[in-house]
Amino acid sequence: MRTITTSCVVIGSGIAGLSTALGHGDAVVVSKTALGEGSSRWAQGGIAAAVGNDDSPDLHADDTVRVSAGLGRETIAALVAEGAGERIEWLRSLGASFDVDDAGEFSLGKEAGHSRHRIIHANGDATGAEVMRTLTAAVAQRPDITCLDQTFALDLLVDDMGQAAGVLALDADGNHVAIIARAVVLATGGIGRVYQHTTNPVEVTGDGFAMAIRAGVEVRDPEFVQFHPTALHSDLDPMPLLTEALRGEGAHLVDAAGHRFMVDAHDDAELAPRDIVARHIHWQRQSGPVFLDARNIGPEFPTRFPTVWAISQSVGLDPRVDVLPVSPAEHYHMGGIATDERGRTSMPRLYAVGEAASTGLHGANRLASNSLLEGLVFGARVAVTAATETDSSPQIDEIRVAASAFDVDADRARERDVDDAVDALRTTMWDHVGLVRDEAGLEYAVRHIQALADPLRFHREGRNLATVGLTVATSALDRRESRGSHHRSDHTAVSSAPRHTRLRPEPVAMCVLSDLHVGQNACVEAGA
Numbered sequence: 001m002r003t004i005t006t007s008c009v010v011i012g013s014g015i016a017g018l019s020t021a022l023g024h025g026d027a028v029v030v031s032k033t034a035l036g037e038g039s040s041r042w043a044q045g046g047i048a049a050a051v052g053n054d055d056s057p058d059l060h061a062d063d064t065v066r067v068s069a070g071l072g073r074e075t076i077a078a079l080v081a082e083g084a085g086e087r088i089e090w091l092r093s094l095g096a097s098f099d100v101d102d103a104g105e106f107s108l109g110k111e112a113g114h115s116r117h118r119i120i121h122a123n124g125d126a127t128g129a130e131v132m133r134t135l136t137a138a139v140a141q142r143p144d145i146t147c148l149d150q151t152f153a154l155d156l157l158v159d160d161m162g163q164a165a166g167v168l169a170l171d172a173d174g175n176h177v178a179i180i181a182r183a184v185v186l187a188t189g190g191i192g193r194v195y196q197h198t199t200n201p202v203e204v205t206g207d208g209f210a211m212a213i214r215a216g217v218e219v220r221d222p223e224f225v226q227f228h229p230t231a232l233h234s235d236l237d238p239m240p241l242l243t244e245a246l247r248g249e250g251a252h253l254v255d256a257a258g259h260r261f262m263v264d265a266h267d268d269a270e271l272a273p274r275d276i277v278a279r280h281i282h283w284q285r286q287s288g289p290v291f292l293d294a295r296n297i298g299p300e301f302p303t304r305f306p307t308v309w310a311i312s313q314s315v316g317l318d319p320r321v322d323v324l325p326v327s328p329a330e331h332y333h334m335g336g337i338a339t340d341e342r343g344r345t346s347m348p349r350l351y352a353v354g355e356a357a358s359t360g361l362h363g364a365n366r367l368a369s370n371s372l373l374e375g376l377v378f379g380a381r382v383a384v385t386a387a388t389e390t391d392s393s394p395q396i397d398e399i400r401v402a403a404s405a406f407d408v409d410a411d412r413a414r415e416r417d418v419d420d421a422v423d424a425l426r427t428t429m430w431d432h433v434g435l436v437r438d439e440a441g442l443e444y445a446v447r448h449i450q451a452l453a454d455p456l457r458f459h460r461e462g463r464n465l466a467t468v469g470l471t472v473a474t475s476a477l478d479r480r481e482s483r484g485s486h487h488r489s490d491h492t493a494v495s496s497a498p499r500h501t502r503l504r505p506e507p508v509a510m511c512v513l514s515d516l517h518v519g520q521n522a523c524v525e526a527g528a
Contacts, residue, residue, distance in 0.1 A: 001513075002177045004028060006146070008386055009167055009181040011153045011208060015128070015372055016354025017187030018135040019379025024387050025144045028179055030169055032152045033203050035136055046119040046127045046245070047376070048369040049084035052108050055116040057081035064370060067113040067273050068363025069484030070498040071221070076341060076360045080370070083377040088120060091376070096134040098122050110248040111368035112271045119369045125243045125307040131372065151177070152460055153207060155405040156184065156215045156350070158510065160398040164350035167211075168401045168513075170408075170460070178513065180399075183349055183386035186212060186337060187379075190355040191225070192238070193461070194469045195330035196430035199231055199241040208356040210464035212337045213471060214402045216507035218346035220358040221335035221500055222468075223475040223486050226366050227435050228331035229253075229277040230292050232311060232324060239329040240311040242292055244368050247271060249304075251294035254323065255284055258293075275365045275485040278328040282435045291323035328435060332371060334362040334485065335475075338502065343382035346504065349390055353382045364484025400510040409458050421455045422462050424448070425469055433473045438490045442477040449473060475501050 006028040010017045013031035021027040029035070050060040060081035065072040092098070099107040099121045109119040122130035139145050150172035157178065159165040164184040171177050188208030192200025213219060230247070231239035247253075247270040252260050265280045266272035281290050294301070301320050302309040312319050336358035343351045343359075354375040361374050428448050432441035449470045456462035481495040482488050 002171075002175065004177060004179045006179065006181050007390075008183040008185065009179045010185045010187055011167055012185075012187030012189060012354070012356065013147065014187060014189055014354060014375065015131055015135065016356075016375030016379050017185070018132075018139055019376050020185050020187060020353055020383045020386075021145050022135065022138055022142065023380050023383025024183075025142070027145050028181070029139070029145060029147045030151050030153050030167065030179065031147060031149050032207070034149050035139070035147050046109060046121040046369050047084070047088065047131075047372045048111075048114065048118055048367070049088050049120050049373065050081060050116070050118050051085055051088070051106055051120070052116060052118055055118050057084070059115060060084070060118060063113055063115050064361065064367045065363075067365050067367045069275075069365050069494075071224075071360075071363030071484070071500060073360030073363075079341065080361055080374055080377045083380070084373055087373065087376040087380070090380075091131060091134055094134050094138045096122065096130055098130075099124065109245050110271070111244045112247065112268070112277065113273050113367045119245065119248070121245065123306065124303070125245060125305045128372065148177075153188070153211065154408060154460070155402040156211050157513070158215060158347075158400050160400075161348075163348040165399050168405055178399075182390040183351065185343075185382060185386060186345075186350070186352040186356050187354050187375075188356045190333040191468045191472070192330050192333075194426060194429050194465050194472070195225075195434070196426040197231070197237075197239055197327070198330040199228055199238050200330070201238055205461040205464050206333075206468035207461070207464050208352065209333075209336060209471075210467040212345070212350075212352070213467055213505045214404070214508045215347065216505055217350065218338040218502060218504045219336065219471065220338035220502055221364070221475075222333075222472045222503070223479050223501060224334035224362075224364045224484060225330060225433075225472065226274060226332040226334055226485050227278040227328040229274060229281050229328055230326040231329035231331075232315070233289070233327040234315060234325075239327075241329075241331070242308055242311070242324060242326060243305065244274075246292065246294050246297070246305065246308065249294075250296050251292055252296075253277070253281065253326070254291050254293050256288045256291075273365055274368065275487070279435055279487060281326065282328055285327060290326055292326045293323045294319045295321065295323070330430075330434075332366055334358070334364065334366055335472075335501070341381075342385040343378055344385065351382045351386055353378045364486060399513050401513060402507075403509045403511040404457065404463070406511075407458055408460050408463060417455050418459045418462055421452045422459070422465065425452050425456070425462075425465055428452075429469050429473070433469070433476055435487065437476055437486070437488050439477065439488075442473055445473040446470065446477060471503070475503070
């Protein structure tokens, strides 16, 4: 077994992970895809930042908490909003280019739930791509950061003091590699592929969330899953996203008769909080198709929204003259690995950042364009915390890992029974743990996912999807109220006493990596 040692290992190479690595230095970044792939690159929306003359971080924080359905933490909202301006300037210093007006000021958009125009964009609807271009270029210039592409993180390594000690992974050739580190950062993104319909790319399988659960790390609010209201209705997987910025610029949601049904549903119509818009589209689709009418944006559509333009053209539509069929799709996980204001988890030396983490910022419903911002702000915070708190090596007399990690056989991914089990899992989650939930459906989902776990235990992503799906379904069953993105048709009232779901799972059976003798093994390499 090959062994790598480093000060910090960052698992995940999106905006949160690369921000952390750049802030920390002396780090190894583990990426299951080529560097620069993943959800961050796909982000069409922008970065929320209170930089307008009529805006302030306090207003931004207030909007964040107001949308969170009673579960957002005011202190976290304040520190993220206050950190936005500095993070934007940091990106600019690295070479990021954002859209500006004729006077050289930011061209600020408005999205659902925001009381001000405060969304910073790049290339219209390609903000994620521009930020990822900037961060990957910066990482390439840093000799103290090593990137392991096409490397799949299997499970956390834990030392004999119960501290995170690194990660066991499979490299591009399918060989085990143990990365030993003083600090471990989970930045693996969301859980989108657990659902049949999602805007997330295929690699987003909740890997970090599942690893944390198997290691007994506390997770928080897993039942809160955000469904984006306007994915392009199609058989494509993932479903193409039609950015909320379109509605911010005046696009309307209409039924088959051209009626704007959101005007009847909410005072803010199409710019109501995402959970409300998504559910009303879901309900409206029970009686017929729903369309996004963006024809009022006019002839400049291709230059203002080039990503959506390309998506529309690929299916034979022209948004300047055609209405676009839409339906909701899973988009973002508000729950995740429980962290504090510095990104610390319940396991010493283990940190989580970005969508994999539950910082308390989003509560039960995320404010639009706060996700990239959270990854940027907390990436910087975790980098400093990990560097200052982990100045000694792990206790390596005995390093343990989940025994089940060695059951994983990448070749099983090609077997029909595994493919069928993954499809069944995703369909079950969509049908019964989706936008509208009830007790009978959730109980069925729990039973069915438990049955599917056995054929999936040998499959890298399937193993994680089963762990994630069961955790989300169980938590949704236990929450007998409707709050934010979690809507129970059999418990429609909102409880007067807001509460968080906190789970401290029992760790799975662990085994000792007896062949790891750091400093003696001839296979040990320097990580950076």
